[in-house]
Each structure stands twice: as C-alpha cells, then as structure tokens.
Amino acid sequence: xxxxxxxxxxxxxxxxxxxxIAFYEGAAGNPACAAHAAQFQQFxxxxxxxxxxxxxxxxxxxxxxxxxxxRDFYRAPYVKTYADPAGRPLDAVLADARQIEExxxxxxxxxxxxxxxLPEVARALKLIGKxxxxxxxxxxxx
Numbered sequence: 001x002x003x004x005x006x007x008x009x010x011x012x013x014x015x016x017x018x019x020x021i022a023f024y025e026g027a028a029g030n031p032a033c034a035a036h037a038a039q040f041q042q043f044x045x046x047x048x049x050x051x052x053x054x055x056x057x058x059x060x061x062x063x064x065x066x067x068x069x070x071r072d073f074y075r076a077p078y079v080k081t082y083a084d085p086a087g088r089p090l091d092a093v094l095a096d097a098r099q100i101e102e103x104x105x106x107x108x109x110x111x112x113x114x115x116x117x118l119p120e121v122a123r124a125l126k127l128i129g130k131x132x133x134x135x136x137x138x139x140x141x142x
Contacts, residue, residue, distance in 0.1 A: 003073045006121065009111050010058045012075055013128070014051055016107060019082075020100050021047040027085040027093050036090070036142070040097075043135055050128045057124040073114045078107040094142055101136035105129055 003009045021044050027033050028040035080103055085093045108129030116122045 001075050002070075003075055003111075003114075004070050006061070006070075006115065006118065007058070009070065009073070009115060009125075010054050010121075012078070013107070013111065013125070014054050016078065016104050017047045017051045017054065020104065021051075023082055023085055023096065023100060027097065030086050030088065030093060032088065032090045033085070033093050036094075039138065043097075046131055046135070050131060053124055053128060057121055061118060061121055070114050073110065078103055094139060098136060098139045101132050101139060104132040105136055108132060 003012055024040040024043040024047070028037045028044065033040065080099065082096045082100065083092070085096065108125050112122045112125040112129060115125065
C-alpha cells in the first residue's frame, strides 16, 4: 500500500509507534525481561510522546496535507510482525526490540526525505527518528 501523502505517512508513523508501545508493554511484564523492565517502560513512555508529536504535527500542518503528493514510498518494507514478548526468552525479546527500532529508524529516515518539501514535518520526523536511533543504540549495548 503506498504512502502517497502527508496524512498516510503520519497515520503509518502512528501505527508504528503503537506497535512498539504494545510490544514494550508486553516485554516489561515478562519475568524473563525483569532486568530491562524499566528500559522497556521508558520506551513505552517515549512512544506515547512520539504519538503526541505526530498528532500535533498533523494538526499544525493540516493545510499541507492536501497539497503535497509523495511518490514511490510504500508501507511494505516497514510492516513487520513480532511475536508476543510475554513468556519469551530475553534474547528473543531483545532481538525483536532491535528489529522494531531499526525498522522505525529506517522508516523515519525515508519519510523525512520524502516529505522534505514540508520542513516542519520533516523536522518532527527527524526528531522521532533520532529517538529510535537512541533506543537502537541502547539495545545494541545489551
């Protein structure tokens, strides 16, 4: 499915954030991940803030929503499914968490490039992408 306008990009960004939030909530409750529960809870908190940023960006730039067409940008490379982290071993949960962050980082980088004609929106996407980069780097050290 193409991401062919401002609205579809932000809608998909919100979907990615909600997927991450659900995953990290499950991971935080997994006894095998107890040592990382605080980190996962922080990722949930960050995801909620990122959704607020996405929604605010949509509201503040609604007039551009209709004007800017996006070409050759698709959801498929960024649509992943992850096993429920509850009851899974820590290594498997961390591997999925790394994949979630890498996918989100790649999406925001690509989305920022596709929407750079709208600098306010591109800046918001860049900031969210940087947060995912920080999450990925934190997970890489685990």
